[in-house]
Amino acid sequence: MKKFFLVLGGLLTINIAFAQDKIGLDQFLGQTLHNGITLPLQWPPIYEIPTRREEMPVPYLEKKPEVISVNTGRQLFVDNFLISKTNLYTVFHTPHFYENNPVLEPSEEWENTIEGAPYAAPFSDGIWFDDKDCKFKMWYLAGAGSIHKDEKQTFYTCYAESLDGKYWKKVTQDVVPGTNIVDTCNRDAATVWLDREEKDPSKRWKFFNVELRNTDKRWQIVLKYSPDGIHWSKGVAQSGDVSDRTTVFYNPFIKKWVISMRYWTNISNRSRAYIEHSDPEMVVSLTHRIRSDAFDKNMRFWFIPDDKEVRHEKYPTVEPGIYNFDAIAYESIMLGYYSAWAGPDNTTCEKDGIQKRNVISLGYSRDGFHFSRPTHEPFMNVNETEGAWNWGNMQSICGVPIIVGDSLYFYSSGRRLNNIMWDSYTSTGLATLRRDGFASMRTGEKEGFLVTEKLTFDGKYLFVNADVKKGSLAIEVLDEQRNPIVGYTRKDCIVIKKKNSTRMLISWKGKDTLSALLGKNIHLKFYLTNGDLYSFWISPWKSGESRGFTSGGGPGLDAMGIDKPRECY
Structure with a gap:
């Protein structure tokens, strides 16, 4: 009798009973994690793209390990x-927003675009506590207009630091003398990661930058290394074409680097794709847009916005999306940050002079791939009042939370209403939560x-x-x-x-x-x-x-x- 099996999402289904020989389940099982969860041999799991909005399955909650x-x-x-x-x-x-927010906002000429639109906040990027000099360190997206007025470059990467996580200084560096610019490549999202497991000190900081390719103006990820987070190497790996708002995280439980890539599906053009590899250079090199008519063993459809996404009360017909997804290990789990988009579209925002609504909600994972979302309500919400630093378009930041005594420090970007350019004026805010207080x-x-x-x-x-x-x-x-x-x-x-x-x-x-x-x-x-x-x-x-x-x-x-x-x- 022919043997046929399907491994889907970590659940093994044997569709035909075997008449002459028995197959032990052990041969279909892979790595056992720290918590007793055993991954399927097919990892990452392969899922069909849903035909309707539905939540991601979480197999280890449906069938728990016998012993945890x-x-x-x-x-x-x-x-x-x-x-x-x-x-x-x-x-x-939910955390409490710091009363003196924003902790970082546009203040320098070089943080404006050519049109004068101000930007001073991470677009994922990173905020970390560096034990080497006991400082909080921030990398953020800033305008590039005053530096490259003739080249029409939009954004640079800047650096700031703090002794307490509340009062930040934009420290002048020597990359572009007289400024705190540390990378001059035209960019979209980026991920700056402090790799505490790295043995080569010259690679301690990793910069996964979504840069604009000069030849055809397409986005691609470029990986760079640095010993100090200030002076970056030339690119050591590059991806194929990727979509904007693509980021990276490290899963220490399985020791893999993961690309979280924006992905188009019939459900939403704000869905996500997934790729992992133990080598950060390889995970970048293997990443590219996915064709619907071809299979790539390295790339996986990951998830779509589901049927429980919170809708915008003023634009109830807008189908919500996941604008971005970042993740990080905290204690025994992976925290997932959903930048949940509820609209309106860019055309409406520009016409009405408002910011799109992105809020940050949380998911939790015990294997790094399947995330449970017990509530879709915002973890960090917008404040749609005049003058608020986070009136709209809040975005998550890599590296957080930072543990400060009995508190967790969370940071996010937010955008003010302004008359310069509707989708601008980014600032950085702080919110605090009890340790383990999710x-x-x-x-x-x-x-x-x-x-x-x-x-x-x-x-x-x-x-x-x-x-x-x-x-x-x-x-x-x-x-x-x-x-x-x-x-x-x-x-x-x-x-x-x-x-x-x-x-x-x-x-x-x-x-x-x-x-x-x-x-x-x-x-x-x-x-x-x-x-x-x-x-x-x-x-x-x-x-x-x-x-x-x-x-x-x-x-x-x-x-x-x-x-x-x-x-x-």
Whole structure:
């Protein structure tokens, strides 16, 4: 009997039963990730382009691993992956915009275009904390009119830095003397990435620039390297033709560079395509526009705007799109930033003298390809009032969040209403969120509970991020059959009361570690009253570092981008 199988989106379907021989599932399975998720052998997965708007499937939520490893990072309740049973309810949180926004805005002559339109904000680009000199560093798109008036060049790349992430300086450099310009290529979107795993110091900073090719005025990605983020090499790799608003991110869980490329489908010309490779030069060289009548093993259709995208109340007939998608590792997950476009189109914007509406919403992934979007509401929203720095067209920025103590620093670009050029006047704003504060499990005065799925661990100390300043929290450890383990029962637990902290050590009578349970699979049962539970993790250190990824870094964090004991110096 003929053998026929289809691997689609990580789910294996065998369409014909085999009469004479059996095929073990193991041969169709690939890499097992830090959390117990096993990828399919066909990776990245191949999906047909949907014929209607629908959400991306998330296979690991439909069929979870039998045992979930919690050795890497804080474990966040952004989906139901960790949860076996609960009567708590989920609350999604948004950051608070800094009262003195914008933190960076156009102020220099060279930040204007030929027409005088001002620009001073990352178009993805990057904002990172550099542990080498303990500075926040920003790369951003700026106008090029005052420098190349005769060449009609539109945009350059500029640099700024800060000691606290709030007050930024445009530091003069020697690339274009007297300015803070660090790259003079005519550009669209760009990605500046601090590669903390890079062993060659001359390649520590990577610049994936979507540049305009002089010969035919088409966009292509050009990769450059730098030891300091200021002085960039000549291009070391170039892509084929790409669409505008194409960016790059690194997935450290599978150690792959990923191109997030704008892609045209019948559903929307603001869909996305995906390509990955372990070599940053190769991922660029293999990238190009996709033909609908040809297959390319390196390129993948990724996702479309779905049926839950938020529509513009003034333009309800406009079909929303995904203007851009950036991503970064945070703790045990990948954060995905959707620049969600709701219209109107450019012609209407120009006629009415307004900005298009792009807001930033979030998605969460545990494999780097499939992203769950539990809410489509804006994470960082526009402010359509006169004079607001972010009246419209907000765009995500690579490198964020930056971890500053108990807070996460998020940055975004925004555009003011102006009479110079409708789609201009970009500035950069800051918003702050509690560490791990994307979602919490909440209950009121009546006690609630949450039981995790089966967990495996190799740490010692159990920590939680919780707000019970008006309530209480206790944790019980259960065995594989969900029976309380002697010495780790609820009655043994030292109850946390009237406390609010992003890092609280859990202990039981006579025990402050889980060392006696090493090598065993367990469940955790949380008992919560009048509070919020944000995350938990099991650390090897009593100081509570999680071994998770720290995104854009932060003061006092490890230089390799992993949360482990170390001070900035």
